Amino acid sequence: MQRVHHMQQRRQKKLGIWANILPVVFMAALIAAAAITVAAGSRYGRDSFLFGGGAADFTAGWYYDGGSPASLPGRLRDRRGDGAITLVNILPCTLDDGSVLFIRSTCQSLSVIANGDTIYTWQPSGGPLGLSSHIVTLPSEYAGRSVRLQLQPARPGGTVRVYDVVLGNAVSVTAAIVADNSDTVILFFIMAVFCILMIVSSLLFVRQGAGFRPADLLYLSVFAALAAAWMLTGSELMLLAQNTAVTQYGSMLSLMLLPVPLLMFARGIFRRFKSLLQALTVIVLLNFFVCAVLTHAGVAGFTQTLFSSRILGPASYGVAAAVGMLEYRRHKRRELLGIPLGFGLFFLFSSIESIAFFITGSPFTAVLLRIGLTLFIFCVGFVILRRTFGEIAHSKSYASLTRSIPSGICRIESFETCRILFANDFYYKMFGYTPGEAKNAGFVTSDFTVLPEDLPAMKETIEKTFADNFYRVETEARHRKKNGEIIWVLSRYTLEPFGRGAITAVMIDITDRKHMEEKLRISEEEYRIASLHSNKMILRLDIKTRACHSQQNTHQLFGLPPVLENTPDALLESGIVAHDSISPFRQFFEAIYRGERMGSVVVSLFNRNSGEYGWYHFDFTSIFDDDSNPVQAIISFYDVTHQHQKELAYQRWQQSYNAIPKNAANYYEYNLSGDVLELEEGGMIPPIPESVPRRLSDIARYIASNHVLPEDNELWTSFMSRDRLLERYANGQYTDKVEFRRLSGGKAYWTMVSVQLIPDPYSANVKGCFLLEDIDAQKRAELILQERSTRDPLTGLLNRLSFIEQFNDILKKSDANTQHALIMLDIDNFKTINDTLGHAAGDALLVSIASKLKYALRAGDLCGRLGGDEFVICLKNMNLGKPLESRVNDLCKLICQEQIQGIPVSASFGIASFPSDGASFEELYEKSDIALYKVKTRGRGGFALYDPQLSFEDLTYSGRL
Numbered sequence: 001m002q003r004v005h006h007m008q009q010r011r012q013k014k015l016g017i018w019a020n021i022l023p024v025v026f027m028a029a030l031i032a033a034a035a036i037t038v039a040a041g042s043r044y045g046r047d048s049f050l051f052g053g054g055a056a057d058f059t060a061g062w063y064y065d066g067g068s069p070a071s072l073p074g075r076l077r078d079r080r081g082d083g084a085i086t087l088v089n090i091l092p093c094t095l096d097d098g099s100v101l102f103i104r105s106t107c108q109s110l111s112v113i114a115n116g117d118t119i120y121t122w123q124p125s126g127g128p129l130g131l132s133s134h135i136v137t138l139p140s141e142y143a144g145r146s147v148r149l150q151l152q153p154a155r156p157g158g159t160v161r162v163y164d165v166v167l168g169n170a171v172s173v174t175a176a177i178v179a180d181n182s183d184t185v186i187l188f189f190i191m192a193v194f195c196i197l198m199i200v201s202s203l204l205f206v207r208q209g210a211g212f213r214p215a216d217l218l219y220l221s222v223f224a225a226l227a228a229a230w231m232l233t234g235s236e237l238m239l240l241a242q243n244t245a246v247t248q249y250g251s252m253l254s255l256m257l258l259p260v261p262l263l264m265f266a267r268g269i270f271r272r273f274k275s276l277l278q279a280l281t282v283i284v285l286l287n288f289f290v291c292a293v294l295t296h297a298g299v300a301g302f303t304q305t306l307f308s309s310r311i312l313g314p315a316s317y318g319v320a321a322a323v324g325m326l327e328y329r330r331h332k333r334r335e336l337l338g339i340p341l342g343f344g345l346f347f348l349f350s351s352i353e354s355i356a357f358f359i360t361g362s363p364f365t366a367v368l369l370r371i372g373l374t375l376f377i378f379c380v381g382f383v384i385l386r387r388t389f390g391e392i393a394h395s396k397s398y399a400s401l402t403r404s405i406p407s408g409i410c411r412i413e414s415f416e417t418c419r420i421l422f423a424n425d426f427y428y429k430m431f432g433y434t435p436g437e438a439k440n441a442g443f444v445t446s447d448f449t450v451l452p453e454d455l456p457a458m459k460e461t462i463e464k465t466f467a468d469n470f471y472r473v474e475t476e477a478r479h480r481k482k483n484g485e486i487i488w489v490l491s492r493y494t495l496e497p498f499g500r501g502a503i504t505a506v507m508i509d510i511t512d513r514k515h516m517e518e519k520l521r522i523s524e525e526e527y528r529i530a531s532l533h534s535n536k537m538i539l540r541l542d543i544k545t546r547a548c549h550s551q552q553n554t555h556q557l558f559g560l561p562p563v564l565e566n567t568p569d570a571l572l573e574s575g576i577v578a579h580d581s582i583s584p585f586r587q588f589f590e591a592i593y594r595g596e597r598m599g600s601v602v603v604s605l606f607n608r609n610s611g612e613y614g615w616y617h618f619d620f621t622s623i624f625d626d627d628s629n630p631v632q633a634i635i636s637f638y639d640v641t642h643q644h645q646k647e648l649a650y651q652r653w654q655q656s657y658n659a660i661p662k663n664a665a666n667y668y669e670y671n672l673s674g675d676v677l678e679l680e681e682g683g684m685i686p687p688i689p690e691s692v693p694r695r696l697s698d699i700a701r702y703i704a705s706n707h708v709l710p711e712d713n714e715l716w717t718s719f720m721s722r723d724r725l726l727e728r729y730a731n732g733q734y735t736d737k738v739e740f741r742r743l744s745g746g747k748a749y750w751t752m753v754s755v756q757l758i759p760d761p762y763s764a765n766v767k768g769c770f771l772l773e774d775i776d777a778q779k780r781a782e783l784i785l786q787e788r789s790t791r792d793p794l795t796g797l798l799n800r801l802s803f804i805e806q807f808n809d810i811l812k813k814s815d816a817n818t819q820h821a822l823i824m825l826d827i828d829n830f831k832t833i834n835d836t837l838g839h840a841a842g843d844a845l846l847v848s849i850a851s852k853l854k855y856a857l858r859a860g861d862l863c864g865r866l867g868g869d870e871f872v873i874c875l876k877n878m879n880l881g882k883p884l885e886s887r888v889n890d891l892c893k894l895i896c897q898e899q900i901q902g903i904p905v906s907a908s909f910g911i912a913s914f915p916s917d918g919a920s921f922e923e924l925y926e927k928s929d930i931a932l933y934k935v936k937t938r939g940r941g942g943f944a945l946y947d948p949q950l951s952f953e954d955l956t957y958s959g960r961l
Contacts, residue, residue: 055168058101062087062165065148075161076151083156087149092167095143101136102166102173107151112136115145135173184231187370191228194377195221201384216268220380223261227373230254252295256288256309259316262343266320269339272330273323280316287312310354317347342379346372408489408507410446415462418445421502430489430509432482441482446505449479451486462493476510488514539635541567543593543622548635559608578604578613588618592633597622602640614641643759666772670696672726672757673765684751684774685742696722696768709741709748716740719753720770729757729766739779742772750779792865794843795850803864804921807874810862816915819880822924823873823888824910824932825853825895828940830869837901842869845900849907852894872925880913888943896941908935909943917946 059072065086070076076085085107091114101112110132112120120136138147151160166173198221233251260281267277287308324340349372356368408427413419428438431449442448447455454477465473472494479489490510495503537557540549548567550560558576568589571577577585581603588601600619607614617640623632666682677694680687685707692702700720704713718724719738728736737754756769790802798806810820827833827849834842846869853863853871862874873891878884888909898905910932912924927946934944 055102055166055172058089058165058167059162062089062149064088072165073161073163075159077159078153078157083152085151085153085160087151089147089149091138091142091145091147093144095138095140096169097140098170099138099140100168100170100173101138101147102134102164102168102177103136103149103162104133104164105151105160105162107132107160108154109152110134111148111150113148113150114138114142133177135170137170138167187231187374188228190374190377191224191231194381195224195228197381198224198384216265217384219261219265219268220384223258223265224377226254226258226261227377230258231370253288253292255313256284256291259284259313260288262320263316266323266343270320270323270327272327276319277323280312280319284312284316310357314347314351314354317343317350321347338379338383342376342383345379346376348372349375408505408509410505410507412446412503412505414503415459418447420444420446427507430487430507431479432485437482449481451478451480454478476514487511536636536638539637541592541620541633541635543630543633557607557609558605576606576608578606580604588620592620592622592630592635595622595630614639615643616640664774666770668699668770668772670768670770671760671765672696672722672729672768675722678767682772684772696720707742707744709743712740716753725755725757725768726766734758739775742774749774749776751775795846795865797850797853797871798862798864800864800866803862803866803872803874806862807921810874810876811914811919811921814914818914819878820914821873821875821878821880821884821888822912822914822921822928823875823891823943824925824928825871825873825891826908826910826932826936827869827895828906828908833900833903833905837903841900845898845905848898849895849905852898853891856891856894880916884911884913885943885945892941892943906941908932908940910935910946911943912946917948 062070062072064070065088070087072087076087078085103110103112109123110120111118111122119138119142120134122132122134151162153160198217201217230251233254263277263281263284267274267281270277291308321340321343324343328337328340349368353366353368353372357366405424406426408424408430410423410427411421413421423435425435428435428443431438431443433441433443438444447458450458458475458477461475462473472492474490474492476488476490478486480486487509488511490508492506493503494505538551541547542549546565546567548564548571550562550564558574560571560574560576564570568586572582572586584601585603588599588603591599598619598621600617602615602617604613604615606612616637618635618637620633620635622630623634625631664684666685667679668677668681669679670676671678675695677688677696677699685703688699688702692698697720700717704716708716715738719736719740725736728734734757735755736757737752739750739752741748742751743749751772752775753770753772755771758767758769759765760767790798792799807822814820827845830842830845833845846865849871850863850865853873857863857873858876860876862876864872866872875884875887878887888911892907892909895905895907910928910930912918912928912931914924917927918924931944931946934947935942
């Protein structure tokens with residue numbers, strides 16, 4: 001076996017050497033043949049045809065139309081400035097049939113006139129072009145006659161250049177043209193061979209793994225075709241076609257479009273800067289269309305339209321060369337270095353050609369572009385041939401080697417097509433096919449067997465991996481075998497890092513492994529769900545390594561890594577364990593390491609999610625090996641913060657109860673779930689008789705009937721409702737309290753009842769702990785303080801602020817159909833009484849009047865003292881008209897019956913009504929004050945209703961009268 005392996009290695013090495021030698025030999029032979037052909041053709045054409053055959057140089061004897069001699073070949077100037085240069089000569093005395101005159105110049109139009117007859121006229125339809133060649137037929141009757149050449153420069157006063165004027169028969173001139181353009185013929189042949197080679201490679205060699213996409217090679221074939229068309233239409237060979245328009249447009253269009261296939265080729269093989277290359281392609285195409293339209297419309301000539309193309313062409317080649325070098329620097333693929341090198345040489349020579357043309361205007365600068373074009377073709381052709389020969393050479397040893405590997409191995413064209421270039425027998429056997437059966441079934445792509453529901457995810461993984469510049473990717477997908485069985489296949493792909501070539505895939509059946517993984521996943525999921533349902537979090541401690549493994553929700557809860565080394569020291573150093581819990585927490589883990597089988601502890605840990613400490617109950621169970629040594633410990637823990645807080649609150653509550661004297665409190669424990677009284681303590685309320693049922697509703701009714709003020713019975717029974725308390729507990733509300741008045745010895749005492757709702761630690765029942773506490777002393781003190789803050793200290797009536805607040809509250813709750821009366825009361829001549837009898841007598845009078853008002857008003861009415869002798873009264877729900885007047889008249893008489901030390905007392909009343917006179921205290925106060933002033937002006941001791949027709953000004957004027 002080892003010997004076979006060495007033989008295969010030697011054979012593969014030998015084939016690799018031949019793969020490197022053959023392209024070099026082929027390219028060298030092609031270059032040598034082309035050079036010999038060009039040299040021989042040029043010499044044969046010049047020596048044998050132009051100067052020694054049936055054609056002769058005719059550059060001597062020419063003179064300007066004015067008579068001065070003209071030196072040909074050479075540069076001629078428009079001396080007259082009329083836009084034309086006329087040359088005159090005499091034809092030979094004898095002309096054979098088929099004689100022609102061959103002229104090569106840079107004129108922009110040409111006319112040939114023999115003996116006064118115009119026998120040839122040429123003018124490009126697209127404007128100025130540059131170098132042009134012409135074959136003019138000379139009839140034999142013009143022998144010995146004069147011949148005139150009228151040449152037009154690009155501008156008046158400009159120059160033209162005449163390179164050749166040859167006279168001879170048509171056959172010899174044609175042969176001379178062909179021989180003189182042998183370099184064009186050879187380059188055209190090379191371009192044609194390169195184009196055919198690219199097409200054949202795309203259709204045949206790439207199928208065997210040549211390393212390039214078919215589209216990339218087709219772009220190169222289009223480029224070679226355009227280059228051949230440009231060289232052919234730009235040469236003198238097109239004179240034989242005698243179609244100037246085809247020559248002009250063919251040369252211009254092919255030169256303009258030349259960068260397009262090269263940019264598309266670069267975009268296909270380079271993985272970076274694709275958007276830049278695509279943008280350049282669009283710019284070149286737009287330039288082509290714009291120039292074509294301008295030329296066809298006659299707006300610009302050929303030379304002007306080619307200006308932008310001579311800039312865009314080198315720029316495109318330079319960008320492609322830069323992108324290729326960046327790819328080479330990134331991936332170091334030396335075998336493909338020829339591609340960016342070819343782009344670089346093409347960029348160099350095309351740039352030099354454009355600069356030289358712009359400076360000199362000579363059409364012969366195109367030879368530089370031809371040199372760059374030829375170098376590019378040889379560089380790229382060498383790379384493609386080398387890759388093609390190498391792939392073909394290696395495919396033989398590759399196929400024999402892969403047949404002996406017990407894995408599915410295939411070579412695919414690309415991930416876009418997934419077309420299989422090669423596959424070993426084991427690959428087809430893995431899916432239940434033979435190679436022949438696979439071909440008949442259409443099994444020619446690697447995704448043929450992939451389940452449709454798995455295919456999008458697999459392709460997305462591959463595209464994402466290669467988008468990140470990784471050239472190896474691994475996928476797992478389900479495949480369908482020939483018999484319909486579903487299997488899992490692991491595929492490992494390797495892509496050529498430079499360019500988008502063929503891809504090697506190794507595929508392994510992992511169905512058994514996936515089934516085991518699925519069983520393990522289900523088992524772990526069952527375990528996870530069980531832990532979630534039990535509201536417990538799980539840790540796994542490796543006792544030997546002291547590494548603690550946690551679930552995701554666990555390490556997120558405390559901000560710890562999934563695997564925590566050096567447990568519990570790392571936990572203690574992290575600061576999540578409260579200071580008071582450090583010692584019991586450490587003892588918990590020490591018990592594990594000592595080999596104890598089970599243990600538990602309650603500690604306080606910092607919860608990163610809530611931002612505060614919580615209480616957690618930990619349990620562990622140890623797992624032992626065959627030698628009874630502890631190897632693993634499963635630690636479960638759960639949050640007991642609420643339960644712990646309830647226990648602490650209950651303990652504090654019990655302490656509060658124990659601090660209260662037993663004759664000033666009562667304590668009841670109820671099982672709310674079972675609705676039964678379990679415990680009764682205290683002496684504030686006598687013990688509940690045994691005859692009373694132990695249900696909470698019965699106990700509440702008994703206490704309400706015997707120990708609660710009737711006015712507070714509803715408040716008490718509502719608070720003690722069992723349904724209400726259970727609902728509060730379900731909503732997470734565990735405490736409540738209310739104040740009521742308790743009856744004892746015929747007197748009412750303020751009492752507070754508070755409840756603590758807690759779960760029974762030994763059952764699922766909810767317990768209610770009720771505490772009744774005597775708060776009569778502090779409650780009455782609070783009421784006295786509240787009374788003082790709202791009452792007038794002298795009369796006990798509402799003070800100004802309290803009256804206004806309560807009165808406005810009455811107005812807010814009243815609708816438009818409700819009527820109230822606001823009465824202003826002022827004691828007549830109170831100042832005189834105060835000054836005569838003294839302030840003590842005045843205060844006694846105010847107290848007396850206030851007591852009479854309290855006695856006379858209804859329970860819902862309001863009465864307040866605003867200050868001095870000014871009182872204000874609100875009669876709620878008082879019908880206006882006679883009832884109101886009768887009521888106020890009674891109040892007036894009640895006050896007028898008062899005497900102070902024998903001096904009679906009277907009072908004046910001003911009345912405003914709601915809502916007719918106003919909707920706020922300020923409005924009604926102002927209008928009742930106007931009504932009061934009305935009473936004062938007419939003699940006091942009476943009342944008056946507000947009249948909208950009166951104001952303070954009217955009353956003041958009336959009083960003066």
